[in-house]
Amino acid sequence: MERMRSLAARLRRPAPSWLRYFRWNTDxxxxxxxxxxxxxxxxxxxxxxxxxxxxELLQPGVDLLNGTEYNRVMTNHGSVMLFLWIIPVLxxxxxxxxxxxxxxxxxxxxxxxxLGYWLIPPAGLLMLASFFxxxxxxxWTAYVPLSIRAPDGQTLWAVSVILLGTSSIMxxxxxxxxxxxxxxxxxxxxxxxxxxxxxxxxxxxxLTATPVLTAGxxxxxxxxxxxxxxxxxxxxxxxxLWQNLFWFYxxxxxxxxxLPAMGIISEVFPVFSRKPIFGYRMIALSSMAIAVLGxxxxxxxxxxxxxxxxxxxxxxxxxxxIAVPTGVKIFSWLATIWNGxxxxxxxMLFAMGFISQFLIGGLTGIFLAAIPIDLHVHDxxxxxxxxxxxxxxxxxxxxxxxxxxxxPKITGRMxxxxxxxxxxxxxxxxxxxxxxxxxxVGLLGMPRRVADYDPSFTTLNQLASIxxxxxxxxxxxxxxxxxxxxxxxxxxxxxxxxxxxxEWQTSSPPPENNFxxxxxxxxxxxxxxxxxxxxxxxxxxxxxGE
Amino acid sequence: xxxxxxxxxxxxxxxxxxGLDHLKVGMWLFLGSEVMFFGGLLAAFLHYKVNNPTPEAGxxxxxxxxxxxxxxxxxxxxxVSGLAGIQRGDPAAMNLYLLATIGLGVAFLGGQVxxxxxxxxxxxxxxxxxxxxxxxxxxxxxxxxxLVGILWAASTFLRGMRGSxxxxxxxxxxxxxxxxxxxxxxxxxxxxxxxxx
Numbered sequence: 060m061e062r063m064r065s066l067a068a069r070l071r072r073p074a075p076s077w078l079r080y081f082r083w084n085t086d087x088x089x090x091x092x093x094x095x096x097x098x099x100x101x102x103x104x105x106x107x108x109x110x111x112x113x114x115e116l117l118q119p120g121v122d123l124l125n126g127t128e129y130n131r132v133m134t135n136h137g138s139v140m141l142f143l144w145i146i147p148v149l150x151x152x153x154x155x156x157x158x159x160x161x162x163x164x165x166x167x168x169x170x171x172x173x174l175g176y177w178l179i180p181p182a183g184l185l186m187l188a189s190f191f192x193x194x195x196x197x198x199w200t201a202y203v204p205l206s207i208r209a210p211d212g213q214t215l216w217a218v219s220v221i222l223l224g225t226s227s228i229m230x231x232x233x234x235x236x237x238x239x240x241x242x243x244x245x246x247x248x249x250x251x252x253x254x255x256x257x258x259x260x261x262x263x264x265x266l267t268a269t270p271v272l273t274a275g276x277x278x279x280x281x282x283x284x285x286x287x288x289x290x291x292x293x294x295x296x297x298x299x300l301w302q303n304l305f306w307f308y309x310x311x312x313x314x315x316x317x318l319p320a321m322g323i324i325s326e327v328f329p330v331f332s333r334k335p336i337f338g339y340r341m342i343a344l345s346s347m348a349i350a351v352l353g354x355x356x357x358x359x360x361x362x363x364x365x366x367x368x369x370x371x372x373x374x375x376x377x378x379x380x381i382a383v384p385t386g387v388k389i390f391s392w393l394a395t396i397w398n399g400x401x402x403x404x405x406x407m408l409f410a411m412g413f414i415s416q417f418l419i420g421g422l423t424g425i426f427l428a429a430i431p432i433d434l435h436v437h438d439x440x441x442x443x444x445x446x447x448x449x450x451x452x453x454x455x456x457x458x459x460x461x462x463x464x465x466x467p468k469i470t471g472r473m474x475x476x477x478x479x480x481x482x483x484x485x486x487x488x489x490x491x492x493x494x495x496x497x498x499x500v501g502l503l504g505m506p507r508r509v510a511d512y513d514p515s516f517t518t519l520n521q522l523a524s525i526x527x528x529x530x531x532x533x534x535x536x537x538x539x540x541x542x543x544x545x546x547x548x549x550x551x552x553x554x555x556x557x558x559x560x561x562e563w564q565t566s567s568p569p570p571e572n573n574f575x576x577x578x579x580x581x582x583x584x585x586x587x588x589x590x591x592x593x594x595x596x597x598x599x600x601x602x603x604g605e
Numbered sequence: 606x607x608x609x610x611x612x613x614x615x616x617x618x619x620x621x622x623x624g625l626d627h628l629k630v631g632m633w634l635f636l637g638s639e640v641m642f643f644g645g646l647l648a649a650f651l652h653y654k655v656n657n658p659t660p661e662a663g664x665x666x667x668x669x670x671x672x673x674x675x676x677x678x679x680x681x682x683x684x685v686s687g688l689a690g691i692q693r694g695d696p697a698a699m700n701l702y703l704l705a706t707i708g709l710g711v712a713f714l715g716g717q718v719x720x721x722x723x724x725x726x727x728x729x730x731x732x733x734x735x736x737x738x739x740x741x742x743x744x745x746x747x748x749x750x751x752l753v754g755i756l757w758a759a760s761t762f763l764r765g766m767r768g769s770x771x772x773x774x775x776x777x778x779x780x781x782x783x784x785x786x787x788x789x790x791x792x793x794x795x796x797x798x799x800x801x802x
Binding site for chain 2: 167168171228231232233235236237239240241266267268269270271272273274275277278281285286287288289294295296297300303304307
C-alpha cells in the first residue's frame, strides 16, 4: 500500500526543476552539481585575488596595493583556493560519481551529505566578509603570532576554516561508509575504479588529519578571544606548537587535494588509450601508501623553525620516500598510454598536462625535502612555484579533465571540442609561463609574500604576470563552453566515451534512482580488449587495442 | 529515517549483504575523527606539561576527580545494562538504566564544575598560564562531549518511553552507547595523563 502510494506520488511529480539546485536536496547528483558550481564560483573569486597579486607584482615598488592590503589579498587567495575550491570541488566529483561508480542508489547518509554541502556557502561568505572588518592577513598558514595580532577578520577566517573542515569530515565519513557498505553485487575491492580508491585514501586522510587542524584553530581562536596563552611567548606559550598542529593537517591536505585528482587521471588514461590500465593494484595501493606516509612528513615544512636538528633527517627521508608510490603511479600511467590507441579529446589533453606539470611539481618537492636545499630556498618563490605546479598544474588540470570527461554524464549534452582545446592550450601555456619563472626568481632569492621586490627580478615577474593573466583569460572559453553546451549542445548518449565503469552504464543524466536495475559486476573497470562480459549475449572478442 | 520511500527498499541492500550496518560504520568513523581531535588538544597539553611545567598542576584534587572518574565509569556500566535490557526484550529495564546514565552524567558534570570553581578560587583560569589554558581547554571540551552525551541519552530515553525500541530494532541505543563509551574512554586517558602522571 505504502509502495503504491509512493509510486503514485512519483508519477504525479513533474520533471525536476532547475530550482532544485538552489534548495535543500538529498540526491547525491544534485549535491554534486551544487558542490561543483559553488566551488567554481569561489575558484573565480580566488582567481580574481590572484589577478590582483600579479598586477601588484607587474613592477617593483608598492603601487596598486599597500603592504597590508597585499597580505590580505594574498592570504585570502590561498585560503579560498585551497579550502573553498580544490578540496570541496573534488568532494563534489566524489558525490556525483562515487555512488554511480559503485552501483548504489545514493550515498549512505543523504541528509548528512546535504548538510556537508550547505556548510560551504556560509563558510565562504564568512571568509570573504572578513574584508569588511579587516581581513585575515597571516597567510593561508596563519602562523602565530601574526594570526593572533591580525584584526577581527582573522577570527572569522578561523571559524570559516573550522566549518569547512567539519564539512570535509562529514563527507569523509559518508564516502567511506558508502564504499564499505553499498557496493553493487560483485564489486569486490579489486574491481573498484581507481577514482573510488582515490576517494578512499583521501577520506582516510580527512578523518585523521582534519580534526587536528580543528583543534589547532580552536586554540588560535581562544588565544584571540578568550585570553588563553597557547601561542604567546610572554605567557610561556610556544609558536612552534601551532606549526606542528597546522602542518600535521596541511601536509596531508596536499594529498587530500591530489589523490582524488590522480583518481580522475587514472580513469581518463585507460578510456582514451583503449587499453587496460597498467598496474591497477599498484596504483590503488600506492594511493593508500601515500595516505599513510603523508601523515609522517609534516615537519619538513619546519626545517628553519628552530626544531631539533636531529629530527630533520627522519622527516627528510620520509618525505623523499613518498616519491616512490608517486613514481609508481606516473610510470603506470605512461605504461598505460604506451602503444595505446590514443584519442586526444579535451579530458585526455588535460590528463597529459597533469602528468607533465605534476612531474615538475613532484620533483621540486624532492628538492625541497632535502634539508640543505630547503634551508636555502625556504620562504622564497621557489616554494610558491613548487606548490602551484602541484596544485594548479596538477590538481586543477585533473579537475578540468574530470569536468570535461563527466560533462556529458552530468548534463546529458556534449561540450564543444574546439573550445575545449582552446581552453587547454591557454591553460597549459599560462601555467608554465606563470610558474616556471617563479622557480628562477626563487633561486635568485626573491622572498614570497612581499608586495615589493628588487628591480633585478622585474622581467621574470612580468613573465609570471603575463602567464597569470593568460590563466585568468583561459577560464572564459571554459565558462562559455560549459554554459552554452548545457543549453544547446548536441545530446550525448549514455556512454559517449565507450567506458566500462558503472557510471556510464546508465542514461545521461542518470535517472533519480541512478539505475533502472541495480548492476551486477562481473569484471574489472578497465578490461578493454577483452570479451565484453556485460552484455547478456556472448559477443566475439574485439581486435586488440579496440 | 525519513528518506523518500521511493527507493528506500533496496537502498542498503549491499550493506546488509556484507553484514555491516551503515549507521555503525559511520559512527565508528566519526569516533575515529574524534580521537584525532582530542589527540590534537592532548598534544598541546602534553607539550606544555613536559616542556613548561608549572607548580599550579600540584593544586589539582586527585581525590575528588578520582571519585568523579568512578562515577563516569559506572555510567558506562549502566549503558551496557540498558542495552542488555532491550536485547532481551525488556524496555522498562532499558529506560531505568538510561535514566541512571543521565543521572551519573549530570553528577560527573557537577563534579567538574565544582573542580573548576575551586581552581578559579586559587587563581587558575584560562588566561592565567599555559597550564590553565591547556587544562581548561582539554577538560572543557571533554565536558562539552559529556553534555552532548547527556542530551543524546535524554532523547534516547524519551524515545524509549514512547516504545520506539524493540528487541529486534534498537540500533539507536547501540549508537548512543558507542558514543558514550568513547567519551568515557577519552576520560580515562585524560585522567591518567592530567592527574596521575
